[in-house]
Amino acid sequence: MGLILPRFEKAHGKTEAEICRRIIHAIFEQRLPPGERLTEELLAETFDVSRTIVRQAMARLSQDGILVKMPNVGSTVASPSRKETRDILTVRRMVEPEIVRTLAASITASGLAQLHEHLEAEAEARKNDARGTLVRLVGEFHLRLAELTGNHVLVQLITRLQTLTCLAILLHAQEYEACPPGEHIRITDAIARRDGETAAHEMVRHLNHVEMDLKLDGEDKASNFSETMAWLRGA
Numbered sequence: 001m002g003l004i005l006p007r008f009e010k011a012h013g014k015t016e017a018e019i020c021r022r023i024i025h026a027i028f029e030q031r032l033p034p035g036e037r038l039t040e041e042l043l044a045e046t047f048d049v050s051r052t053i054v055r056q057a058m059a060r061l062s063q064d065g066i067l068v069k070m071p072n073v074g075s076t077v078a079s080p081s082r083k084e085t086r087d088i089l090t091v092r093r094m095v096e097p098e099i100v101r102t103l104a105a106s107i108t109a110s111g112l113a114q115l116h117e118h119l120e121a122e123a124e125a126r127k128n129d130a131r132g133t134l135v136r137l138v139g140e141f142h143l144r145l146a147e148l149t150g151n152h153v154l155v156q157l158i159t160r161l162q163t164l165t166c167l168a169i170l171l172h173a174q175e176y177e178a179c180p181p182g183e184h185i186r187i188t189d190a191i192a193r194r195d196g197e198t199a200a201h202e203m204v205r206h207l208n209h210v211e212m213d214l215k216l217d218g219e220d221k222a223s224n225f226s227e228t229m230a231w232l233r234g235a
């Protein structure tokens with residue numbers, strides 16, 4: 001996954017990168033909801049590592065906007081507002097059509113096989129009504145595409161944007177069905193035909209559907225906890 005950097009600081013249990021990956025995985029599966037409080041102590045115990053390693057992992061996730069530091073409270077899982085979510089989807093619409101356009105020109109047979117394998121896993125999860133797995137897999141489809149470009153910066157960016165989108169879905173979607181069935185297949189088919197224009201067009205259409213599902217038209221509620229504290233201090 002994107003947040004893994006080629007650096008390993010093995011402690012008693014897991015590395016910093018593995019902790020980041022596990023936390024992102026939990027968010028993708030909707031096991032870690034927006035606003036959930038995470039402390040160094042709790043994570044150190046959970047992963048059987050030193051607090052130093054946990055602190056490094058939490059710092060990295062905070063840098064990516066996935067965790068939000070709260071003074072004297074620890075950190076909480078991000079709760080992207082409607083405005084933030086609209087901004088995230090705007091960036092995704094700028095970047096992801098270019099990813100599939102690039103892949104249509106460059107994907108290898110083994111890359112295509114990986115995508116088809118992924119689509120089969122999605123279909124299986126849909127058939128078995130395995131909602132957590134399905135939500136994770138549809139998110140990971142977008143990461144797979146980024147990974148297949150071989151561009152590490154792109155993988156990091158999409159990991160971050162997709163993780164925040166997963167959190168926004170829990171906050172703002174009325175009835176979330178995961179990415180509409182069939183759309184990932186149409187994108188993959190266009191890549192397989194080497195038709196970059198259609199692949200890019202299908203991706204824009206797909207991201208528009210994701211945004212429509214999210215009901216982002218309304219205004220954000222006026223305050224959150226830190227804003228309320230600032231208000232109480234008279235800031």
Ligand SMILES: [Zn+2]
Nearest residue numbers: 138141179184
């Ligand atoms: Zn999708």
